Amino acid sequence: MTKQHQNEYAQPKLGQPAPDFELPATNGGAVKLSDYRGRKVVLYFYPKDMTTACTQQACDFRDASSEYEGLNAVVLGISTDELKRHYKFTEKYELPFLLLADPDHLVCELYGVWQEKQLYGRNYMGIVRSTFLIDEQGKLVQEWRNIRVKGHADNVKQALLG
Numbered sequence: 001m002t003k004q005h006q007n008e009y010a011q012p013k014l015g016q017p018a019p020d021f022e023l024p025a026t027n028g029g030a031v032k033l034s035d036y037r038g039r040k041v042v043l044y045f046y047p048k049d050m051t052t053a054c055t056q057q058a059c060d061f062r063d064a065s066s067e068y069e070g071l072n073a074v075v076l077g078i079s080t081d082e083l084k085r086h087y088k089f090t091e092k093y094e095l096p097f098l099l100l101a102d103p104d105h106l107v108c109e110l111y112g113v114w115q116e117k118q119l120y121g122r123n124y125m126g127i128v129r130s131t132f133l134i135d136e137q138g139k140l141v142q143e144w145r146n147i148r149v150k151g152h153a154d155n156v157k158q159a160l161l162g
Helices: 003-008 052-070 083-093 106-110 152-161
Strands: 022-024 030-032 040-045 073-079 098-101 114-119 122-127 130-134 140-145
Touching: 022 098, 040 052, 040 152, 052 073, 052 083, 052 152, 083 098, 130 152, 140 152
Parallel strands: 040 073, 073 098
Antiparallel strands: 022 030, 040 130, 114 122, 130 140
């Protein structure tokens, strides 16, 4: 995908309905975003299971998940990893929330997080670490794009507190 194509792709806008989707999840079933109407959703996209920053991010969300629950919020994580890898990641780090598999990066593209990246002078397509806060009616109320992991779970909690 070229940068021009990315710019043509409609990204979700604050105050608008968050794009609905259905993906396979670590509960063994398929999860739709619309299944969570009536609850806030912390939808986070991350590059890869078992990597340093992604593990830290997942553990930070794990550690904050009971506080999020108390604020009527659920966490959902999405990467392009297959479910088999998600199961290992969830088990190893005792993640209390669902991870969703998007190996064809269709939902990543829907949310505008599948972008050209660069590492050591090499260009490649991948997930730009991003989080979206969706309200009880399914509207996108806040987004964090290209985030740094440190302190991010606390920033999300502050947004949930309103």
